[in-house]
Amino acid sequence: MSTRSRHLSVHIDRPVAEVYAFASDPANLPRWAPGLGGSVVREGGRWIVETPEGRAQLTFAPRNEYGVLDHEVVTPSGETVYVPLRAIADGDGAEVVFTLRRSPGMSDADFERDAGLVSADLALLKKVLETTSA
Template identity: 75%
Template sequence: MTESRHLSVSIDRPLSDVYAFASDPRNLPRWAPGLGSEIEPDGDGWFVETSQGRVGLTFAPQNEYGVLDHVVRTPSGETVYVPLRAVADGDGCEVVFTLRRGQGMSDADLDRDTALVTADLALLKQLVEAL
């Protein structure tokens, strides 16, 4: 079984606002800038150019449940499933990102990725609350 860390942020906006922003792939570079600065459509999915090469992304279909899961296809061909949820919390919303330890990932690598995702979630909060 893979080790996971559940990273979350509370956002003072309704679930519908958070979901509308976070589910639009065109907004991804705004709140997860480390992934790439531009996202382009690619058939049924999307891609971003990264320093490691072209990364493919496929997002969960629009839904009423706050599911923001996506699949990342790395330049090496590895496929990474990323669970991401937006959950109503009173008048606000909690966004929960499940970070999984990749095969061969060191503790330092996992800690680095935790810090990166935490920063991305903080930026998502800042952007959505400013809408």
Template identity: 60%
Template sequence: MTSTDKESRHIGVHIDRPVDEVYAYASDPANLPAWARGLGGSIEKHEDHWVAASSPMGRVVISFVPRNAFGVIDHDVTLPSGETVHNPFRVIADGAGTEAVFTLRRRPGMTTAEFERDTAMVVGDLARLKELLETAVSA
């Protein structure tokens, strides 16, 4: 596959918590530094968007869809280059638990190695989200 081919991966994890609890936590941008390490260790609100000044990519601006009843936590990340990446993210009821699904899209010009690295980051982020939510309840 060349780096110009379109490719998406739906990366999911089951979280043993009710969907409303997962949505409340995951949709709150202030919680991102605890589980989404690709966005850095801190985030601040600026008007209608959030800024992660110390992300591994540099200063990024994050804009979220409004809170909703559908489990949609889509967000756009504007990179230091000015490129904006749309990130579809859903939490879906799965019995008494939740399936959290992030769609990773391969950006134009992205190598296979870069796409695999981003995939591994998302897998790690979702694993941390699961651990935080399941551990917080059992503590």
């Protein structure tokens, strides 16, 4: 079964290694993706995020030299959501690309809402990295 995807991206005026280091640390998620949850903690080797719906588990791709920031979120309901995310060198800066996948049965309005939320998170990531020494 195929799903519709949309690639959302942002250019960040910071070296790709810095962008990757910051974005690959789950502890930083509340600083740039607050919609996911308010706090992220490490419990027994797992990353747990407190969401409005309850506790979710995060599993990130192992550290790598390719900028792969893919992760899985096991939602409070038990659904596993795969999130493709990349940090790509772009001159002296970086482009961060998020692939938003449309879930089966998702309405157009919900897909557009999610795209807006992801775009806001990417804009916040840019702001945090360009205005602070992450």
